[in-house]
Amino acid sequence: MYVVEQDFTNLSDGGSVEVTMGLQPDHGSENTEDTNTSPAKKKARVIKLGKRTLRSPVWKTFNKLTTIFEDGKSRAQCKDCKKLVIDDSHHGTSNMNRHLKTCPGQTGGLLSVSEFCSQNFDLVVFHSLLVKVIIKHNLPFSFSEYEGIRALFAYIYPDIKSPCRNTIKVCVLRMFKNEKQRLHNLLGSVEGRICLTLDLWTSQRTDGYLALAAHFVDKDWKLHKRILSFCYMPHPHTGIALSEKINALVTEWGIEKKLFSITLDNASSNISFVCILKNQLNFRSLLVMNGDLFHMRCCAHVLNLIVQDGLKEIDHLVIEIRECIKYIKGSKARKLKFYECVRQWDKIMKISKFFGYFYEVTCLFSGTKYLTSNLFFPKVFVIQLQIKAAMNDTESFMNKMGTYMYMKFEKYWLEYSLILAIAIILDPRYKLHFADWAYTKLHGVNSVEFTKVNDKLNDLFSVYLEKLPHLDNSNTPLNSVPNHQTESVDVLFEVT
Template identity: 40%
Template sequence: MKCNKMTMISNSDGATGEDFRILFKMDISMTYPNSVTIEEDSDTGSSSDSIKETGHTNQESQCPDTSAIGKKKLPPKATIGVPGKKRRLTSEVWDYFNIIPKKDPNEELKCQCKKCGNEYSAESKSGTGNLHRHIKKCVKMTTKDIGQYLITSDKGALGTRNAQFSQDKFRELLVHAIVRHELPFSFVEYEGIKNVLTYLEPQIKHITRNTAKSDIKKLHAREINRLGSELRGCPSRICLTSDAWTSIVTDGYLSLTAHYIDSNWLLQKKILNFSYMPPPHNGVALAEKIYSLASSWGIEKKLFSITLDNASANDSCVAILKNQLKLKNSLVCDGVLFHVRCCAHILNLIVQDGLKEIDKSVELIRECVKYVKGSQTRKLRFTECVTQTSLDSKKALVQDVPTRWNSTYRMLSSALYYRLAFCHLQLSDSNFRCCPSLEEWGRVEKICSFLQVFYEATNAFSGSKYPTSNLYFPQVFKIQLKLSEECKSSDDFMKRIGSQMFVKFNKYWSEFNLLLAIAVVFDPRYKFQFIEFSYNKLYGPGSNELVKIRNALFDVYNEYVRTFNISGASSSCSRGSNEVYSHGAKDQEDNQSFDVLEDL
């Protein structure tokens, strides 16, 4: 009967779809009380064609269509919780927005973007067009997964940032790479490089070699201004190192390097200039060039010392520089400590003199190494000899460069290690005829042990990431002590070598810069007791050399007292008051706490 009523209403000409929906809902509720719930579509507002069972009844449906609808079930959907009304959210925009629960029933229903957090109206009357538009323009919606982010690390913490390309940053990094890796300006025009960069960033604008050159000049100007400000504001004095160099096309160049302690007490090494040096390369021209370069940086009044090699032109260069700086009253102790000779260069001259005595033995070792390295067959044969003598084949067999004595020492050291292998190779290979005799091997062994002291000193002096002035005196003391012992040796061969090297040693180090001895006093491992111990060992107690160093130490102290006007400091520290440092010198002679004395 009710089905007939529904049929009559649906077929009436004056009834609308909305009237049908209301009457149908009322009719079903009267027939099946508390048995069904009608769900409405969230977007269209029309009733859903699903009726969900919420209870049971003993009455059978008189309308087949209604019972069929009551048995139909849909999967759960997201809904908006409006009292007395449930709407399913079927639009795809709700995958990107969250509904904000209402605190007041009268306030407007809103939703929030899951990515950026922006809020928009979620009322059905507002529709979803504004939500669709936000999804298209939302910045954080453009990256779908974390794999498209660039991961950056800052002190161990990971962060994320969007991959936004900057043309200015690209050009800055490109010129830094050219400078750091010494690349040609044409590097930016290589087709292969341009293809790689275009693949990584399609929006990139390639630059030419002239643009790269211009950018590097701008970078150079910025760095000069920054370094100049740092040098002029440096609280300490600055030590210079200079050397001349001639290119393969005979063009002369001069380098100038600054060493100083910055405001953070860190050792800094900066190459100030590498400039063209026109002829002549005499003392006057070198002095004018160095002084002009120092003046261009504004540090001519902050110089402490300059280190040069032992070329004769450098002696006259230093004399002229000292006169120029004295006019401005900018030297410590009136320039007595200004000139420092290159220690590594002096060592090279001394050792080269000693190597002349064993030219024959060294030449035989050099020929042995050349023979082994002459072909792959000889290398394999020598490796077999090394295996048969139970030696380690991983140790390299070094071939020297005759102009560098430290490479000669390494060659002799490696040849001595493979001594048995060379002897075995002589027996198995009839073409190998340059193997040294037993007497020559003995000479090589002695000279190698003797040169080890010089090799260790050269390595210590050649460091660039740590101070070396405090290492000078201990290393030179070991060398001088070794030469003195060899001059008194009973072996005529070693005595001849030691005597010849000692003459060269006295030529350069009899009047060495006292500043290098003062640096040892400030080293807590040595202090003044080590100076006393060394000179007592070499010259006996109360030597004039020890007195000179003590006087120079107090002269430097008084100089700094006058410069900085230290209040309360005893600027009248007399040289006679330094006897406090002389006590206990004899007790220090047997002290084994000094690293330099471990091998003596």
């Protein structure tokens, strides 16, 4: 292809111009003719402009080319990027105007999406993001081998080589090791104590699994929750097997000297396991106060057990209600009649209100994005009062239900968790006088239960004084209750 270049921007007076083909090859054009063809055999094309005037502003940026193209269309060349654009009579100047919007010379050097991706693409960053996507969305390692995904990657960056499943696997394992080391360093920097939670369950395939999580506060007073292990736990889940497994895990993470408590459900194997583990840690003097505060029961699990015992007493009523609902939904007339009867169902309303307290507390205890230790004492205090009120109710069904529920309550919470009672004392919204008021409400003035909590608080404070000798080791007793008007607590904490 041979080109004669001529600037037509000054042809404002019309006229006829003839331009014949020269013999200079255009090496920058896209459709170059075969160089073996003799230029002398090319038939020159003559373009007659007649009285046409090129007035469009685009001609300040483009040069009109007289070229022999096989498609019979003329071209214009951008003065900035040297790109050829069709400018025949059918398209007019539309192609040139569109080009000016993306031309680097006209957009201040801005690149198109494909050019930008090509110049800023980093294969290492791409692999890292791909691995994070696969982990976050639980995708298979073969995700990067999907035909559609590879087509998408190739569109963004034509020269990309999508990693195979084995490469993804290696990257995931490498990322796991790096994150594990970061967590190990974070746990090593913790200056306070670490609390653990443990859960065990069996899948539908009868495979056992174990999950161990750590809860701690860093040096910036930020609360952290980190999963230390999620692994296969073969049966049987005996106390000895669990103690060996957990002891190995805490040693691996280097936190055996920083443990404060562990929270478990009420399985019999867990009780024997925590006793064995506590003895092992006490043998090396690693626990605070010889492990008196080490074992914690899962509050949500205990509440569920209490509610289940209460529901057993009214199980037949629940079944009858379900059957009634099925019958009522059979027709519109039955629904209208049902709405009239609902107003007379005092028992259902009383039961619903009673179990509403348990539902609210269970939802609060099951929270994962906020602290729950400061919720235990005031909420369990309300639960105990409600159960006692049910035992004294005039309705026989409420009396029986409350009696069964109180038996379960006494089994697990006859004595409130001492450390969680101390937590409410450290809460500036409640302090010591609230614990005194609550125990007085339940057990009378100067109760043994409140004295036990107060003594344990003094013992715990003494332990921390030994760990921090730079503090003023004053002999001021902690058992002096502030002279607050505890009557105001009844107003702020309404109890029925």
